[in-house]
Amino acid sequence: MVESSVDFSVIIPAYNEGQVIGPVIQRLVRHLDSLNRDYEILVISDGSTDETNSIVEDFGEPVRLIELPYNTGNGAAIKTGIRRASGDMIICMDADGQHAPEDVEKFLKECERYDMVVGARIKGSQAGIHRSIANSLYNLFASYVTGRRIEDLTSGFRAMKTDIARRFVGLLPNGFSYPTTITLCMLRAGYSVKYIPITTAKRVGKSKIRILSDGPKFLLVIMKICMLFSPLKIFLPVSMFLFLVGMGYYGYTFVAEHRFTNMSMLLFSTSVIIFMMGLIAEQGAQIRSERAEQDT
Numbered sequence: 001m002v003e004s005s006v007d008f009s010v011i012i013p014a015y016n017e018g019q020v021i022g023p024v025i026q027r028l029v030r031h032l033d034s035l036n037r038d039y040e041i042l043v044i045s046d047g048s049t050d051e052t053n054s055i056v057e058d059f060g061e062p063v064r065l066i067e068l069p070y071n072t073g074n075g076a077a078i079k080t081g082i083r084r085a086s087g088d089m090i091i092c093m094d095a096d097g098q099h100a101p102e103d104v105e106k107f108l109k110e111c112e113r114y115d116m117v118v119g120a121r122i123k124g125s126q127a128g129i130h131r132s133i134a135n136s137l138y139n140l141f142a143s144y145v146t147g148r149r150i151e152d153l154t155s156g157f158r159a160m161k162t163d164i165a166r167r168f169v170g171l172l173p174n175g176f177s178y179p180t181t182i183t184l185c186m187l188r189a190g191y192s193v194k195y196i197p198i199t200t201a202k203r204v205g206k207s208k209i210r211i212l213s214d215g216p217k218f219l220l221v222i223m224k225i226c227m228l229f230s231p232l233k234i235f236l237p238v239s240m241f242l243f244l245v246g247m248g249y250y251g252y253t254f255v256a257e258h259r260f261t262n263m264s265m266l267l268f269s270t271s272v273i274i275f276m277m278g279l280i281a282e283q284g285a286q287i288r289s290e291r292a293e294q295d296t
Helices: 021-033 052-057 076-082 101-111 129-146 162-167 179-186 211-229 232-257 262-295
Strands: 006-014 040-045 062-068 085-092 114-123 158-161 195-199
Touching: 006 021, 006 101, 021 040, 021 052, 021 101, 040 052, 052 179, 076 085, 076 162, 076 179, 076 195, 076 211, 085 101, 085 162, 085 211, 101 114, 101 158, 101 179, 101 195, 129 179, 158 162, 179 195, 179 211, 211 232, 211 262, 232 262
Parallel strands: 006 040, 006 085, 040 062, 114 195
Antiparallel strands: 085 158, 114 158
C-alpha cells in the first residue's frame, strides 16, 4: 500500500503518443497548478518506442514517468497507475488530447461525495456514428445488468477513490475494456457512481481501439461481470425463451398432430435445467460477494 502524500493522482496511459503528449501535459499542469492542491501526474508508458518517454522525463516533478518494458495494454497501464498512485483520489484520462483538464476540478468536487465520477460524453463527442451506436447498446445492456442507468460505460475519463479502486485491480482486464469492468464492479458492489456531462475534442493521431476486435470483447466483459455478480439475469431470459419456444411448439403439435412431442419435452426440460443452474450460480455469487465484504 502506497502512503498518501498528495491530494490526488492523475493517471495517463500512453503508447507512442509522442506527437501529442507534450502539449497535453503542459495544459494539464497549467490548470492543476491553479487549483492550489497537491497532486502528481503518473504517465504510464506502455512499451512506447517513439519519443514519448523522453518528452515526459523532461517535465520533472510533479510529472512522473513509469515505463513498462513492453506493450501490455491500456488496462494494464491503468492498473499499474492505480497501484503506484499516492493520492487519495485518482483521475484517469487519455493521452491523446481528447479530455479537457478544465473538467478535473468538477471531477474532484463530485468525488468527495461519490465513490466514482465518470465523464459522460455528450451527443456529438463520440468518434463516429458506428462508435456511438455501439456505446449506446453497451449502455443499455449494462443498465439491465446492474439495474442502474449507465450513461457512458466506456468513457476513459473518470475519478475514483484510490482505496476503492484498488479493491478491483485484480478484476480489471489488460485491454481497453477496463472502464467497462470497473464501472460494473462498482455498481454491483453497491458503490456510488456519478455521471457528469463532458465534451471531448477530436483525438490527435489514430485511435488504437478496433471496433471489430475490441467491440465483442466489451460485450463479453459485460457478460462475464454479469455472471460474476448477477448470473440469474443471464440464465433467466434464456430459460424463459426456451420455455416459451417449447410452449409454442407444443401448441403447434397438439393442434396439428394431437400429441406431445419429444422436442417439446426437451425444450421444457432444458429451460428448467438452465433456470436451476441460474439459481445455483446466483447463490454462489451471493456467497462470493459476502466473503469479499468480509475481506475488506
